[in-house]
Amino acid sequence: MTDRQKVAVIGAGWAGCAAAVELTAGGASVSLFESRTTPGGRARRMEAEGKTLDNGQHILLGAYTESLRLMKKVGINPKTAFLRLPLQMCYPPGTDGMTFVAPSLPAPFHLLFALLKAEGLEMADRLALARFISAARWSGWQLNADCAVTTLLERFSQTARLYRLLWKPLCISALNTQPEQASAQIFLHILRDSIGAGRAASDMLVPKLDFSALFPDRAVEFVREKGGFAVLGKTVRSLHESLFGWQVDGEDFDAVVMATSASAASTLLSRQMDMAHFDALEFEPIHTCYLGYARETRLSRAFFALEEDTNAGNWGQFVFDRGWLDDTHAGVMAVVISASSSTSALTRQDLESDVAKQLAAAFRMPQLATPLWCQTVSERHATFVCYPALARPEMKSGRPGLVFAGDYVRAEYPGTLESAVKSGVRAAACVLKKDWGSES
Numbered sequence: 001m002t003d004r005q006k007v008a009v010i011g012a013g014w015a016g017c018a019a020a021v022e023l024t025a026g027g028a029s030v031s032l033f034e035s036r037t038t039p040g041g042r043a044r045r046m047e048a049e050g051k052t053l054d055n056g057q058h059i060l061l062g063a064y065t066e067s068l069r070l071m072k073k074v075g076i077n078p079k080t081a082f083l084r085l086p087l088q089m090c091y092p093p094g095t096d097g098m099t100f101v102a103p104s105l106p107a108p109f110h111l112l113f114a115l116l117k118a119e120g121l122e123m124a125d126r127l128a129l130a131r132f133i134s135a136a137r138w139s140g141w142q143l144n145a146d147c148a149v150t151t152l153l154e155r156f157s158q159t160a161r162l163y164r165l166l167w168k169p170l171c172i173s174a175l176n177t178q179p180e181q182a183s184a185q186i187f188l189h190i191l192r193d194s195i196g197a198g199r200a201a202s203d204m205l206v207p208k209l210d211f212s213a214l215f216p217d218r219a220v221e222f223v224r225e226k227g228g229f230a231v232l233g234k235t236v237r238s239l240h241e242s243l244f245g246w247q248v249d250g251e252d253f254d255a256v257v258m259a260t261s262a263s264a265a266s267t268l269l270s271r272q273m274d275m276a277h278f279d280a281l282e283f284e285p286i287h288t289c290y291l292g293y294a295r296e297t298r299l300s301r302a303f304f305a306l307e308e309d310t311n312a313g314n315w316g317q318f319v320f321d322r323g324w325l326d327d328t329h330a331g332v333m334a335v336v337i338s339a340s341s342s343t344s345a346l347t348r349q350d351l352e353s354d355v356a357k358q359l360a361a362a363f364r365m366p367q368l369a370t371p372l373w374c375q376t377v378s379e380r381h382a383t384f385v386c387y388p389a390l391a392r393p394e395m396k397s398g399r400p401g402l403v404f405a406g407d408y409v410r411a412e413y414p415g416t417l418e419s420a421v422k423s424g425v426r427a428a429a430c431v432l433k434k435d436w437g438s439e440s
Contacts, residue, residue, distance in 0.1 A: 004029045007431055008246070008253040010236050010268075013041020014417050015405040016259030017219035018070055018424030019431075020228070023257070025073070026432040030228035032220065033248070035235040039216035041261075042382060043417055048375045054211045055377050056288045057320050057334040059303075062203035063193040064418040066425055067215070074218035081209050083302060083325055087114070087195065087202040089166055091305050092362040096120075098165045107199045125162045132156045133195070141192035143185050146388040149175075152184035169305055169317050172338045175414040176284050176383040183388045189412040206302060208325045239268045245401050255431045259405040259424060261381065262393065277393040281408055286382035287337040289316070289355045291371040295330040298323055299363065306335070306362055310342050313354040333359065333368075338382075348376050383415030384408050395427055400436040403427040410439075 005028040009020045012034035020032045038044050046055045060067060060082070068078050086104065091097020098120030102110040111133065115126055135156055143152070149171050153163060163179075171179045174190045194202045207214050220230040240247045245254045258265050266275040302324035306316045318336045322329035335355045337343060343351055352374040360369035384392075384407075392410040395403055405427040406420060413419035430436070 005254045005431065006245075006252070007031070007255045007257065008033065008248045008251075009257045009259055010239070010248065011041065011259035011261075011264070011406075012036075012039035012216060012220065012230070012232070013259060013406070013420060014043060014067075014215065015407065015420040015424040015427075016041070016257065017216045018066070018421040019257045019259055019405050019428045020223050020230075020424075021070055021074060021219050022425050022428035023431060024223050024226045024228050026428065028432065030223050030226075031248075031251075031253070032223055032228065032230040033234050033236050034230075034232045037233040038212055039220050039230075039232065040212040041216075041420075042379055043211040044216065045210040045212035046377070048377070051290075051375065052210060053290055053375060053377065054207075054288075056286055056379050056382070057318075057336050058207070058211065058417065060205040060207070060417060061194050061201065062205065063197055063201040064205075064416075064421075067418050067421045070219075070421060070425075071215050074215065074222045076209075076215060076218055078205070081214060082205040082207055085204045085206065085302060086110075087204060088301075089170070089305055090301055091120070091165070091307065092364075093300070094364060095307070095362060097305065097307065100166070102199070102202060105199065107197065107202075110199045110202070111195060120165070122159075122161070125159050128157060128159050128162055129166070132158060133191075136188060136191060137196060141188045141196060143188065146183055146185040148388055149179040149182045149184045149187050152187075153179070164307070165305075169308070172317060173336075174416070175386040176286060176338045177386045177414070178339055181385060181387060183386050183390060183414075185388070186386050186412070186414050190414070206320065206325065236268065241272065241399060241402075253401075255401040255403075255434075257403055257405050257424070257427045257431060258397075259427070262384070262406065262408050263381075265404065265406075273397065273399065277391055278408075280391075281393075282385040282387075283381040284339045284383060284385050285341060285378060285380045287315075287340045287343060287351065287379075288377045289335040289337070289352055290375045290377070291333045291335065291352070291356055291359070291368075292373040293331040293333065293367065293371055295323075297331045297333075297365075297367065299333075304362075306358065314358045315340070315343055315351065316355050316358050319359060331372075333371075335359065352376055386414045394439050395423060396430065396436060396439050398438075400434075401431075403430050403436075 087102040316335040
């Protein structure tokens, strides 16, 4: 009987937690290290002014199969953990927006019906959208050469209104990158696995649990229950290759999954290997403004798209009425500002004031201009800027026993939770198989 592999997983974000769970289930002896006292990385629970909030309002898709699989594996029931909504893009009633909601019909009829019934679109918009989706399906959602999202949309003559109300906010929310800079191929991958797949794949999943409770907390418990170790609040200071494996702060391990941020990985390893692809990544922030109102304050849907107009101080792109999740969140709105570097000159108070005024005007509810409390959460390096043909770091380091995991590692997806989880699963598989060869 062979000895169990002793594996260190550095970083308990969603990638690290996924790797730790898969390694533990595969029979490895896992030690999970996390510098924060709360697991989850850039999607975690936080305490602010006596309130439990997430460090950003995230949404999952039904297409996030690996995330949902691992949640079930550690004991989370997705049926009760999420508010499941059909694919939709709806603007506040009475505005110059659109209302697009997919019904519960088999694919692709759910999209055809939604397109026929969509409000706020002219016939030219409907034809342009149908033409784009048909062409993308026919091409297998693949491009001969990557380009910017705007270039792809121009190629298929998408209307200005469709760009403003659908494609731009969808691109920014999915890739956290402006369409003029964003990879069209990565954008097509997201569309392929959501609207291009079965109806359930396009469903939008809004978590009822905080983001640490949704998976990372249970992943930590899973590792401990199986005899592994999870050390929170510990920053790894040194990582060195040794004669028989790797040393993490002087402790010997057979293998290491480096599941930290790109910058933290570079700090630990820059003297031992070329980290140029890690250092070359650029990042965009995401701000989430939480605004608290009287408990009876409600919107007619769980979430709405908002029309961004930076010249007018309308920074928000989506608003979530968290009262739709449960009574404990009644009266709490979360406004998301992705690719939000344009707000850098604003104070937190000015940003919150502008967002509250934007809500009040959009919904014609004057009371929304004066929330009872506000809390803005800023993730300064939320995701990498997803440029066309971006050379992302490889999962395999080129050194036996060392692999990387994170949403920035080379993959078909942008910096999403699913991308992070998939990278952790792939990294764990390589460790268990001792597959250190080059990637194709």
